[in-house]
Amino acid sequence: MSRQMGDSHRRFLQTMMVSGIVDEQEARTLYKHCCETHNTQCAPDKLDDFIDTINSKLQPMFMQIRKGMSEDSGQQYYALVNMSETEVTRMSSDYADNELELFRKTIELIMGAENGKASSTDILNSVDSMTTKKMKKSETEHLLNRLVHDKWLCEKRGEYTLSTRCIIEMEPYIREMYQDQVKVCHICHNIAFQCQICENPTCGIKIHNPCVARYFQGRAEPRCPACDDFWPHEIPEVRRPQSQSRR
Amino acid sequence: MTQRRRLSNTQNSPQSRQQPGTLMAQEEDDDSTFTQPSTSQVQRGLEKLTPAQVEQKTAEVVQYFLVKDQKKIPIRRADLVKHVVKDYRNIYPEIIKRAERTFDQVFGLKLVEIDTKSHSYILINKMEPVVGASIINPTNPKMGLLFVILSIIFMKGGLVRENLIWSTLKKLRVDPGEKHEEFGDVRKVVTDEFVRQRYLEYVRIPHTEPVEHEFRWGQRADKEVSKAKILEFMGQLHEQDPQSWSQQYREAHSTPSSSQASTSSQR
Numbered sequence: 001m002s003r004q005m006g007d008s009h010r011r012f013l014q015t016m017m018v019s020g021i022v023d024e025q026e027a028r029t030l031y032k033h034c035c036e037t038h039n040t041q042c043a044p045d046k047l048d049d050f051i052d053t054i055n056s057k058l059q060p061m062f063m064q065i066r067k068g069m070s071e072d073s074g075q076q077y078y079a080l081v082n083m084s085e086t087e088v089t090r091m092s093s094d095y096a097d098n099e100l101e102l103f104r105k106t107i108e109l110i111m112g113a114e115n116g117k118a119s120s121t122d123i124l125n126s127v128d129s130m131t132t133k134k135m136k137k138s139e140t141e142h143l144l145n146r147l148v149h150d151k152w153l154c155e156k157r158g159e160y161t162l163s164t165r166c167i168i169e170m171e172p173y174i175r176e177m178y179q180d181q182v183k184v185c186h187i188c189h190n191i192a193f194q195c196q197i198c199e200n201p202t203c204g205i206k207i208h209n210p211c212v213a214r215y216f217q218g219r220a221e222p223r224c225p226a227c228d229d230f231w232p233h234e235i236p237e238v239r240r241p242q243s244q245s246r247r
Numbered sequence: 248m249t250q251r252r253r254l255s256n257t258q259n260s261p262q263s264r265q266q267p268g269t270l271m272a273q274e275e276d277d278d279s280t281f282t283q284p285s286t287s288q289v290q291r292g293l294e295k296l297t298p299a300q301v302e303q304k305t306a307e308v309v310q311y312f313l314v315k316d317q318k319k320i321p322i323r324r325a326d327l328v329k330h331v332v333k334d335y336r337n338i339y340p341e342i343i344k345r346a347e348r349t350f351d352q353v354f355g356l357k358l359v360e361i362d363t364k365s366h367s368y369i370l371i372n373k374m375e376p377v378v379g380a381s382i383i384n385p386t387n388p389k390m391g392l393l394f395v396i397l398s399i400i401f402m403k404g405g406l407v408r409e410n411l412i413w414s415t416l417k418k419l420r421v422d423p424g425e426k427h428e429e430f431g432d433v434r435k436v437v438t439d440e441f442v443r444q445r446y447l448e449y450v451r452i453p454h455t456e457p458v459e460h461e462f463r464w465g466q467r468a469d470k471e472v473s474k475a476k477i478l479e480f481m482g483q484l485h486e487q488d489p490q491s492w493s494q495q496y497r498e499a500h501s502t503p504s505s506s507q508a509s510t511s512s513q514r
């Protein structure tokens with residue numbers, strides 16, 4: 001079902017190429033704006049069809065507008081992703097080989113951590129095991145700042161997490177590279193980094209924090225959706241969509 | 248990550264980390280070794296390849312242009328052939344033709360050869376910028392700066408001495424002598440970055456002591472920026488009817504570039 005692309009689609013795509021990622025609300029506003037600018041019909045519930053049309057034409061270029069959730073807010077985002085070599089094609093023009101290696105090491109640390117975070121100390125220590133040109137402490141810190149600035153990582157109190165954009169873009173790569181380590185959310189089936197884990201050793205399912213909030217909302221006693229054991233973690237509040245969107 | 252660097256290696260060759268100046272000097276020679284294949288050569292080349300192979304190569308070329316275009320620096324044919332097209336150089340015209348079609352139909356961009364001698368290309372936007380949105384994009388304040396400079400040049404008849412630009416920017420609290428928190432080295436952005444991106448031309452005025460330069464619109468600005476929109480913007484700024492600048496108004500509504508920019512709109 002690939003309808004023809006019009007100028008409204010092209011304008012939407014061009015804006016995505018500049019922004020890289022927009023939240024659902026921004027995507028809706030942009031959709032409306034593009035349709036109005038080019039006098040085409042705009043049905044509020046047809047955003048995903050509109051994007052499918054763009055995607056059908058992007059597919060031969062190994063690009064896609066993909067939807068994903070922020071692990072912080074639970075909000076939906078749309079990101080323009082490059083599927084040819086996952087993130088590398090886009091990153092490689094801006095990052096040197098040893099910088100990419102350190103980024104990969106950071107992903108490994110985040111993968112291995114139960115809370116989906118890597119501390120700056122751990123990242124600095126991982127420099128010792130680098131096979132490419134080792135980086136000085138100041139260079140590593142500078143690189144981490146750049147990765148945050150370019151929206152690949154998020155930082156909070158010296159701890160680093162993968163950004164929403166990074167997760168959306170790199171999910172296939174991470175699933176392939178870290179097959180046995182990858183955690184998948186029991187509720188939404190997407191890859192999970194920051195999540196709660198069932199403490200029953202024979203179960204151990206993972207649920208994203210925002211998915212926990214939504215799933216247990218209004219339930220008297222929280223029980224694991226898989227093994228029915230008591231869910232011992234603190235249940236976060238369901239966040240309002242507009243609340244501080246971090247990418 | 249390293250396992251998956253097939254395509255990125257073709258793009259991440261050392262040239263991406265070099266100064267553009269040295270790059271140009273070095274690549275100059277390379278292009279002379281490339282001869283445009285004839286139609287029959289292309290035909291024969293295509294017969295030896297599967298449609299999927301041609302499609303894959305076209306996709307790589309498209310991506311290369313898109314990545315390079317983020318920096319808005321012209322892309323040289325020599326680089327493209329050396330780093331991406333490679334063994335497919337015998338069907339180069341076909342690949343470029345397909346890439347052009349993709350840019351046009353999918354991205355709303357036009358691939359333009361701006362220098363037929365050195366064979367370099369830029370991507371220009373085929374769609375009319377929405378004033379207040381894309382060109383004066385708040386996420387890209389540099390474009391705002393550029394828009395102001397282009398406006399000054401246009402309103403002054405197409406050619407201005409640099410002093411006028413600097414003094415006008417100063418009035419807008421953008422001092423080229425000081426480090427600006429958003430733009431950094433303003434003088435460098437204006438006289439180097441915008442020039443390399445082909446938005447501006449910055450040329451020395453002969454026989455001036457001390458040395459003085461003048462600004463004109465660059466090729467990219469001519470193709471991409473609608474003069475009618477600039478006039479509209481000036482009208483809003485000065486609360487004046489755009490038609491009151493009769494000379495500019497006539498130019499904005501007669502030159503091929505601005506009429507091309509407005510006919511692409513469907514309104």
Ligand SMILES: [Zn+2]
Nearest residue numbers: 185188208211
């Ligand atoms: Zn989930």
Ligand SMILES: [Zn+2]
Nearest residue numbers: 198203224227
């Ligand atoms: Zn369980």
